[in-house]
Amino acid sequence: MTKTKVLISGASVAGPALAYFLHRDGYDVTVVERAPELRDSGYAVDFRGRAFDVLEEMGILAEIREHDTKMRGTVLVDERGVETGRLPAEVFAGELEVPKRELTRILHRITADGVAYVFDDSISALTRHESGVTVEFERSAAREFDLVFGADGVYSKVRQLTFGPHADMLRHLGLSGAGFSTANYLGLDRNGLLQHATGTAIYLFSLDAAERLTVSLSFGTASPALDRCGRDEQEKAVRAAFAGHGWQAPRLLEAMSEADDFYFSSTCQVHMDRWSCGRIALVGDSGYCAAPTSGMGTSQALIGAWTLARNLASAGGDHTTAFAAYEAELRPYVAENQVKGRQAAVMFGGGAGSAGS
Structure with missing residues (x-):
């Protein structure tokens, strides 16, 4: 047959x-x-x-x-990096x-x-x-x-x-962002840090490679049009969204340009x-x-x-x-x-x- x-x-x-x-x-x-x-x-x-x-x-x-x-969970921090709360591991890591x-x-x-x-x-x-x-x-x-x-x-x-x-x-959810990794200069160990303000969010975490810090820089957008742009334009949009931000933002924006695993996507x-x-x-x-x-x-x-x-x-x-x-x-x-x-x-x-x- x-x-x-x-x-x-x-x-x-x-x-x-x-x-x-x-x-x-x-x-x-x-x-x-x-x-x-x-x-x-x-x-x-x-x-x-x-x-x-x-x-x-x-x-x-x-x-x-x-x-x-x-993963051990995520610490919520304010614009100065001061802890404001904690999220259990299940929020981002599920049951496994x-x-x-x-x-x-x-x-x-x-x-x-x-x-x-x-x-x-x-x-x-x-x-x-x-x-x-x-x-x-x-x-x-x-x-x-x-x-x-x-x-x-x-x-x-x-x-x-x-x-x-x-x-x-496609239904755009008003959100785009860049992801990349850099040196784990914060010493995170299977945990994360999340800072979210009006229109932006910085999420940092460390998984199986203790020396690497995974970075997510998210911000509000009107459409997923940036997905079709080149890296230079995408980086420019990220910098504009986080201009004037304190805490880790300046160092992360510098690391972004040096990252060899940079990617950009919109949430749809x-x-x-x-x-x-x-x-x-x-x-x-x-x-x-x-x-x-x-x-x-x-x-x-x-x-x-x-x-x-x-x-x-x-x-x-x-x-x-x-x-x-x-x-x-x-x-x-x-x-x-x-x-x-x-x-x-x-x-x-x-x-x-x-x-x-």
Whole structure:
């Protein structure tokens, strides 16, 4: 019997998780990732609720626990750096927190033998027809697949090609920011410092590498337009937002320009009337991002992949039935997480935001 051929775009969390379950259920799975190799970056990720059931079913929960960052919580400080309160570790670290690179490494390892990974490539065109999807790539030759899944993040290429412009589905939460690491000159040890004022927030923490301090400089913005700018313009915007700030701000702004791991992103949610179109479906942030401020991105990605695969199995491979059941089951959970994301954005200098860019 010929196996159903599926393509998954994205090799972060939702993609490999979905690949694991679909391969287990007998699908012929290919994962395409635009990065040249497995990504070794990103903040720590945390797990909450049913995500533990997913990790257990994948047989990796015990291994994941071995990489627990054991964060101790976060101290709140005012503009002078004087302590004003404390937040328990669970606020940012969930029930379990691990470096993202460890999660992606484990997910790749448990799928690499049965799943075909294609790095340094990306989908350039999707042509839907009754019996499948013709996929064109930037580098590889075109291929036919029975099903295509977008697990390629907030700025999903699969979503853009299938459903339309990003601006139609992104809701900006009024917050952007820069992230980078520098020397741990404050001597933080598995704990964090958070200073938030009107329109800005400085969050500093140290995880598994005691000599490194991870820095997040967030500020209110009217749109995610800076995401499409170069580093010089992004740094300029950060400096303008924190001009005149005291405490650690001057030293951090100086360290920002020297950082070799600088990145910039805006806090957005993805809102869509449907997550599938014919034989193409979305999973994780590409279809229903709740924003990093929700603290639910990784758990939602795992649970989304698990739910999608389980409904495909229950429907005997009937994708139309499965996709409808997947959406009906998951939407209440996603809606709850997106409320959390909007509420938490305010703490880091954002506002309610609006749809589009």
